[in-house]
Amino acid sequence: MVLPEFAPLRLPLRRRLQTLAVLQWVCSFLLLGQLCTLLFVLALRGPLWLPALLYGLWLLADRDTPRRGGRPSAWVRAWPVWHHFRDYFPISLIRTVPLDPGRNYVFGFHPHGVLAAGAFGNFCTEATGFGRLFPGLRPRLLTLPCWFRLPLFREYAMAGGLVSSEASSLEHLLAGPGGLVAVIALGGPPEALEARPGALRLQLLRRTGFVRIALKYGTPLVPVFSFGENELFRQVPNPPGSRLRQLQGRLQRLLGVALPLFHARGVFQYSWGLLPFRRPIHTVVGAPLELPRVPNPSADQVQLWHRRYRERLRELFEEHKGKFGVPPERRLSFV
Incomplete structure (x- = not known):
């Protein structure tokens, strides 16, 4: 029997704050939505039923906001807790070229990872x-x-800048005045099911809707590769065709979210838990791929620019992989 590796009793305060910041983030992702829903239901059935009812009515009136650019808060985005979150891994954002603030952009984020920590941070x-x-x-x-x-x-x-991934939401962002960046983890839930250390297979070949919408508005596509994103967690083996993957696929279609069975480290020990490993994440933002404005793009045009986007993404990966510990023989693959 292998005993767990426990964390030292004496750790700098900054390390403890980093762990707490990531713990609250993981709990927010896994539990906060359910907890908020439960509190709302309990409020409706308790003495706070009137404020809860008024909030429910307001929800109906506000239901389109996630598809209309959301309601970001500069205050929430600047919370000090996010600096501790960043330093836990740590996470770095790398710009390769400056971007014109008078234009809109689509950032294609790869890979999705289990919880998309790099995209969030x-x-x-x-x-x-x-x-x-x-x-x-x-x-x-x-x-x-x-x-x-x-x-x-x-x-x-x-408040953090999250918006709905529906097509109408993306169109709303790109149709507006310049200065907006629509960031899309293009692999989506299916790619989360394949996120494990060393994985370089991206779910992209059948995901062409973002190219069609970008062509409609003439919006540049910017490839973004997050080195280290797949190194944060391990998953229970679930190869394509396995019973577990089939079950996960059915649950994804039913619930709309991926349910990877992941694990990494804990709060007080390093052998097992739901906190990510401390692995550096380097998110590299590439140069924009300029697209023509085509109000009604044909299937051939979509495929052409989708192929060019894949080529740009592969070039970005090859250019930077050596800096971040990816062996020279490793290549991206698209499915």
């Missing part, structure tokens, strides 16, 4: 300096619509 907070690196640009991270059906939790999610 870089684009839902200011901890890694997005506003300093890309002055005048305002990021919106697209996520599954189901999160915005959870009362109270939706307000917290939108």
